[in-house]
Amino acid sequence: MDLRDILKKVVLLGDGGVGKTSLVARYVVNKFDDKYIATIGTKVSRKDIQIVKPNLIINLRMMIWDILGQKEYSKIRSASLSGAQGLILVGDLSRPETIRSLESFWMKEVNAIVGRIPTIIVGNKVDLTASNSMAGTILESMGQRLGVPMLLTSAKTGDNVESIFSTLGELLIADLITKQVATKEKAPQSLAEVVDFIVQDFCAQYGDLEKAMLIIQHQFEDAGVDIRKPAKDTVLRALDGLAKAEELSLTKTVARVNLEERQRMIILAKG
């Protein structure tokens, strides 16, 4: 199990009044008042999510740059856009012109400054419109044409708002996952190597090295693992003990994912 901390810059764009600020308001860590957006054109907040994949836990930190929707301020906006790695484009479903400008204005501007980056299209204020509204259909086909996920949300009811971050998060880490898969396909290791790897991995995830070593020592003793000449069945037994400890120190899901991965490694190991 690998644990990664990833930091990404995400910009939030769309016409004035579509609900950008409202969308993030209750879902991110805000340190500065919204009045900064009107004053200096930008406000930065933060959204942390955890993405669990087989063999991999990613703590993704998205720095969200909420940028004033006035189209005229393009000079100051381009400075804020620089270095953006993800894009949330927001339109207001009750005002079709804000939907059209997503592709005709905002996307173009971003492409010109940072090129193509992982993007999600959001149709906000779904509480104000019928579910099969014209604007929704336009957005749907826009998403398909551009190959970009689309979500209908409401900042008012909270509908689908969390999905914005989880969907974009998946896109942001996609390249990491392919890299991970590429490095995973290597020759099977000896049992001693695998045990060594698991010990290190457990310690790294546990955090407190001293305590982690104590737990390992205790579990290995209980399961009858001979560190110099480990046997598969005893190590497998010890893994259950480690998983119990991780349920407390990490989470149940993480502990389970770790356990399955470690069991697989032991079974595949040579010797």
Next chain:
Amino acid sequence: MEQDIKTQTLIVMSVAIFATLGVVAFVVPFANQNTRLFFIMVVAVLTGTNVVGLLTVWRSSPTIVDEVFLMTPSGMLLKHYTRRLRPDQDEDILAGMLTAVQNFVRESFDEAGGRLNEIRFENYDILISHSKNIVIAAIISTKKPERLRDQLRTATDDMEMQFGEMISHWSGDKKELGDVDLLMKKFLSGKYRK
């Protein structure tokens, strides 16, 4: 702050002593010229000692770097160092906002595209130094930030040389960030030299 108070006290005290002795030496009508000479000698020696003492205090007083932000030009925080025991958890937001403010000032006031490199408050300064791929901001609470400006410049250039290229295409994975601590901690100690 503490250092400044000590320096001020020292100055006030020495001025008082000089003044008293000076007055005594010249105003009091001494019967014996040797006594007057003796007093003048004492004043001279004391003045010398005090000047040397003041210089030593001045030179040895450390310039305190309270906090250092290592950032990318686009406002992403790479590392944060602080002397505070309980650091705040929002340095990354602060780094972003500091960058946003710089962008705002640059676009609003400086047609030539210059950069904001200092923000002064009553009790502390924020010095900011830019290179191609790196921005370092230092929060300093002593009254003599001048000395640190050169150090900050040198540290930024050295950082750029060692890590600039890597940071320019850093994916955001903390594991892939090189070992920047050594250089940054040296700067934090206020003794950064080539």
